[in-house]
Amino acid sequence: MGFSKWVWLIFILHGFLELPISANPSLSPEELAQIPVDFLDFAKKPELFDWMVGIRRRIHENPELGFEEFDTSKLIREELDQMGISYKYPFAQTGVVGSIGTGSPPFVAIRADMDALPMQESVEWEHKSKVPGKMHACGHDAHVAMLLGAAKILQEHRHEFQGTVVLVFQPAEEGGGGAKKMLEEGALENIDAIFGLHVSAAYPIGAVASRSGPLLAASGFFEAVISGKGGHAAIPQHTVDPILAASNVIVSLQHLVSREADPLDSQVVTVAKFEGGGAFNVIPDSVTIGGTFRAFSKESFIQLKQRIEEVITKQASVQRCNATVTFNEKEKPFIPVTINDQDLHKYFQKVTGDMLGSQKIIEMQPLMGAEDFSFYSEVIPGYFFYIGMKNETQGQFERGHSPFFRINEDVLPYGAALHASLAIRYLLEKQLQPNPPKGSFHHDEL
Numbered sequence: 001m002g003f004s005k006w007v008w009l010i011f012i013l014h015g016f017l018e019l020p021i022s023a024n025p026s027l028s029p030e031e032l033a034q035i036p037v038d039f040l041d042f043a044k045k046p047e048l049f050d051w052m053v054g055i056r057r058r059i060h061e062n063p064e065l066g067f068e069e070f071d072t073s074k075l076i077r078e079e080l081d082q083m084g085i086s087y088k089y090p091f092a093q094t095g096v097v098g099s100i101g102t103g104s105p106p107f108v109a110i111r112a113d114m115d116a117l118p119m120q121e122s123v124e125w126e127h128k129s130k131v132p133g134k135m136h137a138c139g140h141d142a143h144v145a146m147l148l149g150a151a152k153i154l155q156e157h158r159h160e161f162q163g164t165v166v167l168v169f170q171p172a173e174e175g176g177g178g179a180k181k182m183l184e185e186g187a188l189e190n191i192d193a194i195f196g197l198h199v200s201a202a203y204p205i206g207a208v209a210s211r212s213g214p215l216l217a218a219s220g221f222f223e224a225v226i227s228g229k230g231g232h233a234a235i236p237q238h239t240v241d242p243i244l245a246a247s248n249v250i251v252s253l254q255h256l257v258s259r260e261a262d263p264l265d266s267q268v269v270t271v272a273k274f275e276g277g278g279a280f281n282v283i284p285d286s287v288t289i290g291g292t293f294r295a296f297s298k299e300s301f302i303q304l305k306q307r308i309e310e311v312i313t314k315q316a317s318v319q320r321c322n323a324t325v326t327f328n329e330k331e332k333p334f335i336p337v338t339i340n341d342q343d344l345h346k347y348f349q350k351v352t353g354d355m356l357g358s359q360k361i362i363e364m365q366p367l368m369g370a371e372d373f374s375f376y377s378e379v380i381p382g383y384f385f386y387i388g389m390k391n392e393t394q395g396q397f398e399r400g401h402s403p404f405f406r407i408n409e410d411v412l413p414y415g416a417a418l419h420a421s422l423a424i425r426y427l428l429e430k431q432l433q434p435n436p437p438k439g440s441f442h443h444d445e446l
């Protein structure tokens with residue numbers, strides 16, 4: 001680059017950022033734009049691709065549930081050891097936090113979840129789950145492999161940036177609130193920004209999807225025991241029937257969304273569990289029901305929680321039953337709304353656009369699903385996005401939590417390269433711009 005170009009670049013940056021440039025930027029915008037392209041090429045090379053596929057399959061064969069990811073955690077630590085990457089362990093039982101770079105600020109984090117689901121795999125293939133009743137049906141095996149792939153790319157380039165990339169391998173995303181525990185145990189201190197991704201069969205391979213602002217809902221679970229008085233099914237006058245009371249409770253709960261919520265403020269109340277009775281001719285003593293509720297704001301969420309409790313207890317009493325409602329927050333913490341930082345959204349569009357082309361960035365509608373990544377993005381500017389893996393020539397890819405869920409392993413290089421590019425460009429651009437705007441979006445605490 002000639003002298004006049006440097007002057008031009010510094011002038012542009014100075015004018016644009018309105019900040020004094022303390023050190024000459026070492027990379028031109030063109031060179032910065034080339035990084036994601038090079039990383040993707042590298043991640044697709046057999047040496048890195050096959051290695052990631054191997055890791056993903058090993059984890060897939062040995063799925064572990066939340067806070068029990070002992071072997072998965074060990075595998076991650078062994079791979080980090082082999083790469084010469086230092087880490088801290090354990091956080092939240094099995095969590096691992098690696099770091100690459102100078103060990104000094106700025107800090108940018110990239111995150112993967114490690115846990116599997118309590119369900120039986122129905123896909124017949126060579127690397128099927130070897131643990132009955134447990135399965136990686138949400139892609140966390142691929143998430144771990146992609147984060148390790150990113151670690152490999154970043155470790156190779158560790159002398160080319162100032163600052164530190166923090167690798168966050170967390171337990172228990174599936175309802176256990178692993179992210180909350182990681183934060184409570186101080187795994188993510190002084191982090192300037194955090195990125196997380198999720199594989200998706202809804203979008204094509206080579207595409208990404210996300211949005212600025214609220215992306216995923218807040219989520220909570222409830223359980224209620226409705227107790228009456230059991231007895232002979234043909235002599236109901238001597239009983240207090242909890243089956244009928246529970247049925248009315250479920251119908252009444254439907255009014256919360258249809259009659260009490262603003263139709264433009266999306267909410268869900270679902271009763272997914274109903275347990276009571278065992279015989280055709282015996283009215284049981286009690287019925288247990290349970291379900292989930294979702295909302296897109298803290299206020300609506302708290303309102304729903306309060307009304308669920310009232311409706312269950314009061315409606316049960318109409319049929320002379322007693323009800324107790326629990327939200328079991330200790331085991332299944334309420335998950336906050338996942339809100340993407342506005343500035344990071346623009347940054348994400350720039351980096352992924354450089355890698356994939358802007359036509360591969362899909363603007364998403366918000367979803368009622370929840371993601372415990374929101375615990376991080378509640379306290380750190382955060383960005384969560386989906387990475388497509390649909391490829392029609394490879395057949396149908398089922399959505400997450402299906403026993404037929406499959407990963408299109410072609411997605412692994414994209415995830416690794418995106419993680420690595422988002423992290424390294426963040427640090428490089430921060431060198432050019434010492435005080436970028438932080439966390440522009442207002443984050444509610446839940």
Ligand SMILES: *[C@@H]1O[C@H](CO)[C@@H](O)[C@H](O)[C@H]1NC(C)=O
Binds near residue numbers: 227229
């Ligand atoms: C409900 O609770 C009240 C007060 O504890 C008790 O007197 C009553 O017997 C209970 N009813 C049923 C159906 O369990």
Ligand SMILES: *[C@@H]1O[C@H](CO)[C@@H](O)[C@H](O)[C@H]1NC(C)=O
Binds near residue numbers: 410
């Ligand atoms: C889709 O799958 C086919 C068959 O494996 C492959 O040849 C093709 O490259 C894939 N498409 C993309 C975009 O990866």
